[in-house]
Amino acid sequence: MTRGNPSSPSAAKPGPFRSLGGWLERPDDIQPCLCGDDSADVIVVGAGFAGLCTALELTALGAKVIVLEQEFAGFGASGRNAGYLGGGQGLEYELFLKRVxxxxxxxxxxxxxEGVGYVERKLGELGIDCxxxxxxxxxxxxxxxxxxxxxxxxxLGVSLGSPATFLDHAQMRARGIPPAFLFGCHIPGGGTLNPGKYVLGLRRAAIRAGVRLYENTPLLGYSEGPVIECKTPQGSARAPHLVFATNAYTxxxxxLRDKVMPIxxxxxxxxPLSPAQLASLGWPNREGIMTSHLTMESHRLTAHNTLVLTTKRISYVYGSKTPNEPDHVAYQQLAIALHQRFPTLRGLDIQHCWSGYISLAFDALPVVGETGKQQNIHYTAGCSGHGVATQxxxxxLLAERIGGIEHPLLxxxxxxxxxxxxxxxxWCAMTLALGAAHQLDSFTNRRVHKAG
Structure with missing residues (x-):
C-alpha cells in the first residue's frame, strides 16, 4: 500500500477479493447432498447461526431434523460478518419505538x-473455541x-433496559482507546469473536448431535400441507414443519419479498500487525469499536493481530438480488478509513476483502412468524447487522414454538x-436514502480530516 494523503483514494490499495469471506475455509468434511427421499419432524433451510441453532435446539427436544444448505454451513452472512456479539444498545430506536x-x-x-447470554452459554456447553x-x-x-x-x-437504550456508560475524552484515553475515537459509550455485555469458528463449531455440534445436514443442496421449491415436501436437485425431503433460516436470501x-431486503x-x-504497530495503538482490552456514522464503520483486532474494518458503504441491489461480487468502492473507502483512524499504521497492507448481505426491514427489527394454510412454515429474517446474538x-425460541410453547420474547x-x-x-428509494447517508458521513469525515 502506498503512503500519502489518507483522504486520497490513491493512498489505499485493498487486497484481493475472497468469495468465501475472510473467516473460514470450505470444510474438509462437506456433507453429502440430498440424493433420493428423506423425512424428518422438521426441515430447516439454511445452515447459518439461526438454522444450526434451531436444529440443535430441536434435536435436544427429541425431534428429527434435516438441514438443507445451498453451499456449506456458514457460507452466507454467518461466515462473513464482523463478529460482534452485541445486545440492544445502538439499535435504530427511532424507527420502531413509536410503532410498538x-x-x-x-x-x-x-x-x-438475552441473545448475548445465550451465545455465551452455548460456547461453553458445546465447547466452541472461537x-x-x-x-x-x-x-x-x-x-x-x-x-x-x-x-x-x-x-434511550438505557431507559429501555439495555445498560451502557458514556466515556468522555479523558475516559477513552484512560482505557487506551486509539485517539481517533474521541468519546463513546461502553456496552458492558458481549464482545467480539471469530464468526467463522463459531458457525463451524455449531456445524460440528449439529453433526455430532445427529442432525442430518445436506450441503450443496439448494431448495428448488416446496409444497404446503400438513406434511411439507421440499424439492432439491437430486431428491426431496418431507416433514410436518419447515423453517426458513435464510435471512437475506429469503x-x-x-x-417475505414485501418485508425484508438484502443489504x-x-x-x-x-x-498481521507487528509488535511495534500493536504497541502504537494501545487498545489493551481490544474492545470492538463501532462508529456513530449513519452507515457505521466498525474496527476490531482479531486473535491473530489483524485489523478488520467493516461496512462504511452499504448498497441495495435491484430486485433483492444477492450476487457474490466484490464492491471495490467500499473496499477503497474502508482502506481510507484505516489510514484516517490509525495513522501509525500507514503502509500496512490489506490482505483481503469480502462482501456479504444482511437482511433489513424498514423498522430494522427482526421479522419472525408463520405462514401457510397449516401455519407450519416458520421464518426468521431481519438481522439488520445484529445477527450473531439474535439469529x-x-x-x-423457534424450537420452543414448534414444540408448542410461545416464549414471551418471541x-x-x-x-x-x-x-x-x-x-x-x-431501488430508487434505497439508492437515494443510502446515497444521502453516504454524503453526510463523507462530510463528517472531511471535517475530521481538516481538524487533524
Missing amino acids: GHEQARSIIRFYD DYNPSGIIRAGVHPSQEKRLRESME PQLGL KVSAIETR SFIGH AALRHKTPSLLPEPLQ
Whole structure:
C-alpha cells in the first residue's frame, strides 16, 4: 500500500477479493447432498447461526431434523460478518419505538440482550473455541458533531433496559482507546469473536448431535400441507414443519419479498500487525469499536493481530438480488478509513476483502412468524447487522414454538412490519436514502480530516 494523503483514494490499495469471506475455509468434511427421499419432524433451510441453532435446539427436544444448505454451513452472512456479539444498545430506536410503544420495545431490547447470554452459554456447553473476547463493545464518535446523537441514543437504550456508560475524552484515553475515537459509550455485555469458528463449531455440534445436514443442496421449491415436501436437485425431503433460516436470501425463495431486503456490506482485513504497530495503538482490552456514522464503520483486532474494518458503504441491489461480487468502492473507502483512524499504521497492507448481505426491514427489527394454510412454515429474517446474538437465540425460541410453547420474547417480536415498495420504487428509494447517508458521513469525515 502506498503512503500519502489518507483522504486520497490513491493512498489505499485493498487486497484481493475472497468469495468465501475472510473467516473460514470450505470444510474438509462437506456433507453429502440430498440424493433420493428423506423425512424428518422438521426441515430447516439454511445452515447459518439461526438454522444450526434451531436444529440443535430441536434435536435436544427429541425431534428429527434435516438441514438443507445451498453451499456449506456458514457460507452466507454467518461466515462473513464482523463478529460482534452485541445486545440492544445502538439499535435504530427511532424507527420502531413509536410503532410498538415503550412496553413492547423494552421486551424487544431484552430479546437482544438475552441473545448475548445465550451465545455465551452455548460456547461453553458445546465447547466452541472461537476467540471470544468478552470486553464489551464501544460505540464511538470521531467528530464532536456526533456526540449529541450518540448520547441521546445511549440514554434511550438505557431507559429501555439495555445498560451502557458514556466515556468522555479523558475516559477513552484512560482505557487506551486509539485517539481517533474521541468519546463513546461502553456496552458492558458481549464482545467480539471469530464468526467463522463459531458457525463451524455449531456445524460440528449439529453433526455430532445427529442432525442430518445436506450441503450443496439448494431448495428448488416446496409444497404446503400438513406434511411439507421440499424439492432439491437430486431428491426431496418431507416433514410436518419447515423453517426458513435464510435471512437475506429469503425473498429469492418466494417468501417475505414485501418485508425484508438484502443489504450489501463489506469488509477488509489487514496483514498481521507487528509488535511495534500493536504497541502504537494501545487498545489493551481490544474492545470492538463501532462508529456513530449513519452507515457505521466498525474496527476490531482479531486473535491473530489483524485489523478488520467493516461496512462504511452499504448498497441495495435491484430486485433483492444477492450476487457474490466484490464492491471495490467500499473496499477503497474502508482502506481510507484505516489510514484516517490509525495513522501509525500507514503502509500496512490489506490482505483481503469480502462482501456479504444482511437482511433489513424498514423498522430494522427482526421479522419472525408463520405462514401457510397449516401455519407450519416458520421464518426468521431481519438481522439488520445484529445477527450473531439474535439469529442464534431465535433458534431456541423457534424450537420452543414448534414444540408448542410461545416464549414471551418471541411473542414480543411479533409486530406489523412495514411493507416494502414495489420495484423500481424500492431501488430508487434505497439508492437515494443510502446515497444521502453516504454524503453526510463523507462530510463528517472531511471535517475530521481538516481538524487533524
